[in-house]
Amino acid sequence: MDIIISNSSGQPIYEQISRQVKGAIATGRLRPGEPLPSIRALARDLRISVITTKRAYEELEREGFIDTVAGKGSFVAQQNLELARESSLREIEAHLQAAVELSRQAGLTMTEVENILHVLSEEE
Numbered sequence: 001m002d003i004i005i006s007n008s009s010g011q012p013i014y015e016q017i018s019r020q021v022k023g024a025i026a027t028g029r030l031r032p033g034e035p036l037p038s039i040r041a042l043a044r045d046l047r048i049s050v051i052t053t054k055r056a057y058e059e060l061e062r063e064g065f066i067d068t069v070a071g072k073g074s075f076v077a078q079q080n081l082e083l084a085r086e087s088s089l090r091e092i093e094a095h096l097q098a099a100v101e102l103s104r105q106a107g108l109t110m111t112e113v114e115n116i117l118h119v120l121s122e123e124e
Contacts, residue, residue, distance in 0.1 A: 013052050017053065030076045032076050036066060054056070
C-alpha cells in the first residue's frame with residue numbers, strides 16, 4: 001500500500017492516511033477482505049508515530065471502511081463500494097467549494113477556473 005505523507009499540506013497526517021486508504025478502496029486498489037499493514041509496520045514505513053497511525057485506523061474503522069480483528073490485524077471491510085465513492089465525492093466537493101471561493105476573491109471567471117481544472121487534469 002503506497003501512502004505519501006506531506007508535512008507541508010496543512011492536513012493532519014492521520015487524515016492524509018485515512019483519505020488515501022479511502023481513495024484506494026474507492027478505486028479498487030484495495031479490495032474487500034484485503035489485509036492492511038499492521039499499525040506498527042505502517043508507522044515504521046512512514047516514519048511516523050504509532051499513535052498517529054492508530055488514530056487513522058480508528059477513524060477508518062469508525063466510518064466502516066476497515067474491520068480490525070484482535071490478534072489478526074485490520075482488513076478492508078466488506079462494504080458497499082458506493083460508500084467509498086460517496087466519501088470521496090464529499091471531499092472533492094469541499095475542495096471545489098474552497099477553490100470557487102478563492103477564484104471569486106481573485107476575480108476569476110468560471111471559464112478561467114475551468115481552464116485551470118482542464119490543465120491540471122491533463123498533467124497526469
